[in-house]
Amino acid sequence: MAGFKKAAVLRGPFDPGGQPETRTGDVMELGFFAWNIKGGMTASKGVLKNPSRYQDFWHWDSAVRLVQLSEKVGFDYQVPFARWVGQGGETSYNDSNIDFLSSAAALAPITDNLGLFSTAHVTYKFHPLHFAKFGATIDFISKGRWGLNIVSGYSAREQAAFGMKEPIPHDQAYDMADEFTTLLKYLWTEDERIEFEGEFYQSYGGIVSPKPLRSPRPVIMSAGNSDVGIDFACRQADWAFVIAPTLQGYKDRVSEVHRLAAKYKRKVRAATMVYVIEDSTDARAEATKQWLEDEVDKVAVRNFVDSLKRSSFRGDFVSEDFTLGDDPWSGVGKEMFMRIALGIGAWQIVGSYESVAERIRELSDAGIESILICFFDPLGGLHHMEDEIIPILKNMGLRK
Template sequence: MPVRVIGMIGVTPPAGAASVHVIKGGISTDYLRAFAQAHEQAGFDLVLVGYTASSAEGFLVAQYAAAHTSRLGYLIAHRPGFVAPTLAARKIATFDHLTSGRLALHIISGASDAEQEGDGDFQPKEVRYRRAGEYIEVMKRAWSSQRRFDFEGEFYRVKGAQSDVRPLQSPHPPLFFGGSSEGALAMGAQHCDVFAMFGEPLAATRTRIAEFRARAAAFGRTPTFNMSFRPILASTEDAAWDKARRILASVTTQQNATGFDNRKTPLDHSARRLLDFAAQGDVHDARLWMPIAEATGAVGNTSCLVGTPEQVAQALLEYYKLGVHSFLIRGFDPFNDVSAFGQELIPLLRDGAAALDRAAAA
């Protein structure tokens, strides 16, 4: 399977020498346009458009970026529950046509109950996952039904629903999801196409893939897998580790300046997993480096791979061998790292994956 490379765009230049987040703050159309175009020029397939309860609206961000790129796809983070699923289905199908099939969705339930309440949603997370499953079910009915349909569930009830527009992609744009709780895994196994995970050690990843494949098989589904990393690259291995330590110092300084205490950060199941691995050691499998995940409370994509482009590409290919055929990579210098990844890392990863596919076919 050809490897898929995903980045992440933001809407305003980040502050600080090492950026953990890229979607908070105001909006700069010049920056957004240039950031999307840099990803396209670097050879990325998709970019994630993130979501917070205070950030710019993701569909509009992606629509603007898509109008200024020709090939790049957009993985839009979407929280079910704020609009009717029938309306969302038409919105997504319309977007898919207007961008010539350059859309994927990342279904999320919200970073925390407190943040979700900022948008007026007071359902607990496990309930939100059940609601998301029902939401996806109604959307798929809207995309596929040739006749008006009725639906009555725990969260949604529609009568005589119909959509005149269906997605350009068949049967619909890819549906990503992430999470480690029982609610997340149950929802994803039944309804989603891609299981998105934060970077973990190889042995744990092998186990997670096997377990989730078994879950999805119970519904007759064959999922694919995405894993997120922060590559830290330099021309030599020693230089890469020096760079990693400088980034850690910068991140820690910024966290201290804001009064951040990772011991008091509300943790979801995925964050707890990363912190457990960090407690077991700074480095796993030679390249997976966890101190930044530990320093930030494992909020977001903070699992790092450290080394030369050749070494980091080989580390990614070890996950590819396990069945991870999609990688979300972004750096701590978000804009400049995009070009750096495109110069060496992405070509090396693509060539290596193609060689593994040829060997498997032979």
């Protein structure tokens, strides 16, 4: 179309103006995760013992207290868990949540330093111009603290909720993510109206003003686990959130991220998500874990496993032709079933304050530079971080 500046690049790597600086100066950066959603990452009837503390902390008044406490304790950023359809079961697991875009805007004026992330599911019919505009505004009002988690949106159930009867193929979702991110970066950095004619997204005369305050653009994280997901993160994001079953697996993933990023002449830092049950002794923390497992909400976990059908986790843990049927562990085996119940497959850290710090040091030794933490008990977890765990991390040289 005449008169608009034609986009020369449609796929990454694409970093107009370079990548934003993400380093805070701490060896291990800390994120506060899943504070916005019913039950957090705990699919267990144990949460019903004290619903307001373990399940309904996402209600706005308590969510605000938690997020502000995380900032006071020294956390670097918050990330909401972005779900559109929950998992049901006896605990109505994840059935309610505060949304993951407007929450960043709401938190901006009531926090000072915390990084504020939102999440975009690229297959759910948003246009990049929507996120470019919403994000630039939140970055503007938060004085450069906003960032975006770009995920493919793996859930067929959620895609159906957005009107797609046939789910978008897994790898194609990452092609969409790639184009989505390229257009997003144009809109955040380009002063002229642009013409972008991609396979999935087009824009004729798109522009965003004001621009984000953060230079050259807001921080982008991505949490794909498959080869194409990691490749996408290395081409387009600043942070790759990886998951592995062992510490050696983490080392391998981290070096893969650095190798690929270097191939694309970029710098991408590796992070992971962790699920934490901490207590004064290892035995007490283990007892809590055992109790939560004894009370596992099987229907909710089963529904979650079913929703993973199209993610790479499925291939790792369940055979392609698996149907749920009568298998008591939904085809993933008891160990994985419990790992999904407590932390949706995240790295679990269960133990005394000293043990928790030691496990964090192991992740740091494996090359992980940031952990996104979900506590079974977020209020207790944040206080224990402040009083017990962060002081040990300081002694270890992992925190300033």
